Amino acid sequence: MDGWGPMVGHSGQADTAVPETNPLSGNAAAITEGRSWFRAVCGNCHGPSADGMGDRGAGADLRVFNKGFRKFVETVKNGRDVPNRMAKMPPWGGVLSDQQIYQIGAYLETLAKDGANWKGPAN
Ligand code: HEC
Numbered sequence: 347m348d349g350w351g352p353m354v355g356h357s358g359q360a361d362t363a364v365p366e367t368n369p370l371s372g373n374a375a376a377i378t379e380g381r382s383w384f385r386a387v388c389g390n391c392h393g394p395s396a397d398g399m400g401d402r403g404a405g406a407d408l409r410v411f412n413k414g415f416r417k418f419v420e421t422v423k424n425g426r427d428v429p430n431r432m433a434k435m436p437p438w439g440g441v442l443s444d445q446q447i448y449q450i451g452a453y454l455e456t457l458a459k460d461g462a463n464w465k466g467p468a469n
Pocket residue numbers: 347349384387388389390391392402404405406408411412413418421422426428431433434435436438450
């Protein structure tokens with residue numbers, strides 16, 4: 347899952363406004379909201395339990411995501427289109443607010459496996 351080209355990195359849109367760690371991490375209300383959003387808009391592809399087994403085919407297994415909070419937000423906002431790969435991550439910026447994306451992040455953290463990095467700075 348290392349689809350990031352050298353051009354992406356820190357020039358990503360709205361990067362500076364996104365905190366390094368998830369301000370909603372561990373917030374019970376945010377986790378509940380995030381779960382609803384996830385099931386409504388992400389579960390088709392990533393699977394209802396985020397394991398990548400959605401009805402609409404393979405999204406990534408998000409339980410093992412380890413690129414840190416900012417990269418999560420950036421990926422959700424901007425999407426990812428790897429050339430020659432059928433499955434694409436659609437961009438959600440303009441559809442979901444930052445707050446909603448943080449809520450989804452807070453929820454996905456609760457599903458994370460050992461070694462995943464959801465809330466912290468990138469390793
Ligand atoms: C239309 C299907 C689809 C939907 C809907 C979708 N995704 Fe994705 N997502 C993908 C695919 C496919 C990839 C893998 C892209 C690649 O790298 O080739 C991906 C990748 C990702 C990644 C990066 C994973 C990694 O290991 O780097 C994150 C994070 C992510 N999606 C989160 C979400 C969230 C959160 C939502 C809901 C707001 C969502 N996705 C909705 C298909 C989807």
